[in-house]
């Protein structure tokens with residue numbers, strides 16, 4: 001037995017956490033067959049793999065949320081068996097989970113201090129000190145969120161930032177981040193990276209999970225790849241290439257990421273005129289034609305999702321009109337919007353996209369259910385078939401169609417939302433961050449699919465914070481900044497510079 005050295009300070013390079021041959025099954029699903037991971041002090045370690053490869057399962061085992069079925073888990077030289085997340089916290093492990101886990105009724109500060117309080121003498125809770133602590137954390141992360149507001153109604157990016165602040169405030173020796181940047185803009189992500197680097201320099205160990213290669217190569221020194229629940233390799237980052245990592249993840253070469261086809265552009269499908277909603281967006285006008293993919297770029301918070309929600313009738317607006325194929329789309333009426341042929345794949349899949357407790361087949365047919373029912377053949381058979389078609393086209397990894405969506409991996413949940421809306425056969429498809437959290441292989445599939453759908457005459461609005469995606473996929477890029485449309489850039493003139501310029505500057509007066 002190893003000596004009890006768990007509390008000793010680790011020197012940079014020392015192994016602080018080790019998993020060997022760890023397995024985990026959920027009933028018939030083997031999520032993890034052979035998990036291996038060695039984390040060292042003073043290192044930022046990447047963990048990559050396709051959707052459903054078992055990354056989050058490893059995270060939850062380390063966190064004590066799941067218990068391993070077999071294998072070794074050694075922490076600071078000692079074998080551990082965590083029974084709960086309290087155990088892992090106590091051992092100096094902080095975890096940012098893939099899906100935010102905030103309590104909507106509690107304030108931002110209460111969420112960050114969940115389960116611990118700063119006490120004044122005589123045991124009274126020191127709210128001012130807690131608030132001050134949160135303000136300093138937010139300052140470090142460069143964000144402006146009111147510590148007293150309730151968590152309810154926060155954007156998904158802000159929720160993620162609060163999860164990050166919560167984890168950092170634990171001052172843990174080991175910090176685990178499961179796709180922390182999926183909802184963040186580049187500016188927010190780069191602030192997070194600065195914090196991560198300073199924690200690394202203090203000798204902490206960081207595990208970083210992401211599907212974005214630019215981030216991994218920018219931030220991490222070591223990389224572990226998993227496939228189908230099993231460990232594949234661990235390398236120093238300098239010894240690897242993107243193509244090599246992709247091959248290990250997917251088990252094959254992946255074709256070009258942005259397979260944009262040139263297709264004939266048809267008639268105007270969507271016309272938005274002078275749309276205004278005070279405090280959200282102002283005087284927004286644009287058109288989208290059949291076969292056209294229009295990118296909607298801008299920083300997080302620029303008002304892009306708000307415009308999409310207004311078009312689809314989720315939120316109201318004060319003035320302006322929306323017409324689809326010449327017919328007026330009424331305000332605040334999503335049923336009418338759907339009947340006219342609009343589909344919206346929202347950015348926050350958990351709140352708006354899927355009804356989690358339902359099974360898979362049910363979720364992806366929820367949106368067409370009314371149209372199937374109208375023709376009187378809503379049987380389980382037809383439900384399963386149309387769902388199965390789309391789920392297969394998007395290669396959703398699930399053991400059975402009646403799998404509950406709540407237990408799907410994050411990326412696979414995202415694909416279910418897409419499947420659900422594609423099955424409605426829309427004329428205009430609005431996708432908000434369509435490939436967030438989706439692995440490289442499937443990302444290429446989603447892009448190929450969007451390209452193909454445009455080729456079939458679908459009009460597409462693609463909101464994306466990932467510049468390469470917008471540049472690669474869009475025929476035209478509309479840029480928003482602080483609720484205003486600042487540019488309309490044709491594909492031939494679109495570059496990272498022209499788009500970023502418009503995203504951060506006011507529209508240049510006509511020249």
Ligand SMILES: Nc1ncnc2c1ncn2[C@@H]1O[C@H](COP(=O)(O)OP(=O)(O)OP(=O)(O)O)[C@@H](O)[C@H]1O
Nearest residue numbers: 026031051052053054055056057407408409410411
């Ligand atoms: N609680 C659970 N019950 C049943 N199956 C589960 C559960 N948790 C995970 N799984 C399954 O285990 C597999 C691995 O999932 P995991 O969430 O670890 O993947 P991941 O690598 O994090 O993927 P992603 O990149 O999409 O987040 C998936 O097939 C998933 O459906």
Ligand SMILES: [Mg+2]
Nearest residue numbers: 055056098410
């Ligand atoms: Mg995951």
